[in-house]
Amino acid sequence: MRAGERAYDTLRGEILDGVLGPGTVLQEVEQSVRLGVSRTPVREALRRLAADGLVEPTARGTIVTAISRADIVALYELREALEARAAGLAARRRADAPFLAIRDRLRDAPRLLAEGEAGLTRYFEIVDDLDRAIDEAAANPFLGGALRSVQLHSARIRRLSRHNPDRLRAAAGEHELIVDAILAGDAELASHATHVHLHRSLTNALASAPVDEVAEPADVDDGPRVA
Amino acid sequence: MRAGERAYDTLRGEILDGVLGPGTVLQEVEQSVRLGVSRTPVREALRRLAADGLVEPTARGTIVTAISRADIVALYELREALEARAAGLAARRRADAPFLAIRDRLRDAPRLLAEGEAGLTRYFEIVDDLDRAIDEAAANPFLGGALRSVQLHSARIRRLSRHNPDRLRAAAGEHELIVDAILAGDAELASHATHVHLHRSLTNALASAPVDEVAEPADVDDGPRVA
DNA sequence: CTTGCGCTCAATGTATACACGAAACATCAG
DNA sequence: CTGATGTTTCGTGTATACATTGAGCGCAAG
Structure with missing residues (x-):
């Protein structure tokens, strides 16, 4: 399976399950070592999550969005x-x-x-x-x-x-x-x-x-x- | 301005204007030389366009979607x-x-x-x-x-x-x-x-x-x- | 002539090195 | 003590080299 897909599924699942709560900072390098893939697929995953509205890119890392x-x-x-x-x-x-x-x-x-x-x-x-x-x-x-x-x-x-x-x-x-x-x-x-x-x-x-x-x-x- | 953003805007505009008609094959290397950037921002642009439903990834390059x-x-x-x-x-x-x-x-x-x-x-x-x-x-x-x-x-x-x-x-x-x-x-x-x-x-x-x-x-x- | 297998190669998938920018911090002037 | 400014550092943005996959095609066997 493609690494980018896995990274996306994993991160999305963790956000939906609340493992990664709102405000959590997701940095590319940090996540790439955690998920065991390079930055490239992680970047792709984060971009897709941002398009979904689950994360939001900020100056210092992308953060999990809150729900008001x-x-x-x-x-x-x-x-x-x-x-x-x-x-x-x-x-x-x-x-x-x-x-x-x-x-x-x-x-x-x-x-x-x-x-x-x-x-x-x-x-x-x-x-x-x-x-x-x-x-x-x-x-x-x-x-x-x-x-x-x-x-x-x-x-x-x-x-x-x-x-x-x-x-x-x-x-x-x-x-x-x-x-x-x-x-x-x-x-x-x-x-x-x-x-x-x-x-x-x-x-x-x-x-x-x-x-x-x-x-x-x-x-x-x-x-x-x-x- | 970010290269990935420019690539996305350019490609999207060309698709919307019909310059790139349905069925047109957009290959990463080809577009990267045409737009004067590397493959990475082109990839990002193509992924965003795919999320928008304007292009569709196939085995041999991503193609501009048709409208029935x-x-x-x-x-x-x-x-x-x-x-x-x-x-x-x-x-x-x-x-x-x-x-x-x-x-x-x-x-x-x-x-x-x-x-x-x-x-x-x-x-x-x-x-x-x-x-x-x-x-x-x-x-x-x-x-x-x-x-x-x-x-x-x-x-x-x-x-x-x-x-x-x-x-x-x-x-x-x-x-x-x-x-x-x-x-x-x-x-x-x-x-x-x-x-x-x-x-x-x-x-x-x-x-x-x-x-x-x-x-x-x-x-x-x-x-x-x-x- | 048809069909199945395997090779080849081109295009994407991934990793990584380097460039750039912005935020934080420390330092110094007022 | 406060404010501004230079510096530092960390993280993303981009480029490129390498890996992998799968579609197309040719060859051979039936």
């Missing part, structure tokens, strides 16, 4: 626009099979959610598969690219949220409704159900992610200028 | 989702000044459009400024990033379209309505007016871009699988 509450709100605004549209398109262009399979798995979700950590992982796999199925059914490469970007950041936020079991059970039901709407070919319902789901998710995310994940306690100036 | 009719439809689907949302947000969060200025300039559009090539360029500057004003007013960095991506491809498609004067005059009117809706704080109208505008633009683009811009006449398999 305003960022969460902004991300959900974009998610709503993209996912609502994607769900609507999926309802019109779907192949039934993958959604039927996902519906069955979602019906199992309440049981999974009672199983603790492992079940939680399984549950999120179902949700991710649903996202992929919608993306594929929407059959729109541009939309797909935009969705991949928001899902990247969503995965990062997901880790920050405390996972209230009640909320997750409700979310599973919302997902089930979205799938039903898609299978019924009801684009408008699929779109609106997605809107509702994201609205509730955002409310929960804001409530359960009490503090911004920032590395440096100093210089925290997060003005919530979004109403 | 299906791509145009797909791009407009995404544009509609993004720009309608952005217009709605702009209506709620706007500062009046920039939109008042743009409204005045749009009122001048019919005169500009009678002036031929130079006026056309001026007209598109107004439209681009409107896009930027909406982006800024929406105050959403994630949405902004997605918008930059679609506007990149839109600029490429714009070059392919024959510019019907009647259509452009109508489009100017549609833009004026969007601006009025934003200034009135009517998010729903701004959003729907954007939808209408893009719908009409797409119809015109499909009618006036008769052939796919492809380099190799052989192996053209553009199934319009989007209804």
Whole structure:
């Protein structure tokens, strides 16, 4: 496998898992010795991560970006626009099979959610598969690219949220409704159900992610200028 | 200025202007001698262009991507989702000044459009400024990033379209309505007016871009699988 | 004549040396 | 004591040499 790809996957995974928290300085030489490759593939990886918005180049090394509450709100605004549209398109262009399979798995979700950590992982796999199925059914490469970007950041936020079991059970039901709407070919319902789901998710995310994940306690100036 | 930046700007500009048509092979060494820099910044530029979707890495060099009719439809689907949302947000969060200025300039559009090539360029500057004003007013960095991506491809498609004067005059009117809706704080109208505008633009683009811009006449398999 | 194998070479992937620039620090003048 | 300025140093920017891979092509066997 290409070293640049490995470096990118590794760094991205570590950022998403929170191993590399916001504010962490990623220097090319330092990372190249740590990952056992030369600076060139590390540079490539850092550039890709910067394009993803996961890191930000500064004068002294590139640093892992922070996520403010305003960022969460902004991300959900974009998610709503993209996912609502994607769900609507999926309802019109779907192949039934993958959604039927996902519906069955979602019906199992309440049981999974009672199983603790492992079940939680399984549950999120179902949700991710649903996202992929919608993306594929929407059959729109541009939309797909935009969705991949928001899902990247969503995965990062997901880790920050405390996972209230009640909320997750409700979310599973919302997902089930979205799938039903898609299978019924009801684009408008699929779109609106997605809107509702994201609205509730955002409310929960804001409530359960009490503090911004920032590395440096100093210089925290997060003005919530979004109403 | 950084060499990698220059290489990126140059190549991107040439692709957008059609100097480098779809299918053109961009090899690292070849481009590095042409641009007068080493392979390293050229590599960086090509990677960024690939992330933008303007080129595609293949086994033998990276090639400039083609634009099919299906791509145009797909791009407009995404544009509609993004720009309608952005217009709605702009209506709620706007500062009046920039939109008042743009409204005045749009009122001048019919005169500009009678002036031929130079006026056309001026007209598109107004439209681009409107896009930027909406982006800024929406105050959403994630949405902004997605918008930059679609506007990149839109600029490429714009070059392919024959510019019907009647259509452009109508489009100017549609833009004026969007601006009025934003200034009135009517998010729903701004959003729907954007939808209408893009719908009409797409119809015109499909009618006036008769052939796919492809380099190799052989192996053209553009199934319009989007209804 | 067709098909499969293996060679060749060209283009990308990687490593590393050198150049450049900016930030931090120390030193000195006011 | 404070401010400015020169110096130093660390990190990225660029160039280039070397490694690797895989696509194209020719040759030989069926």
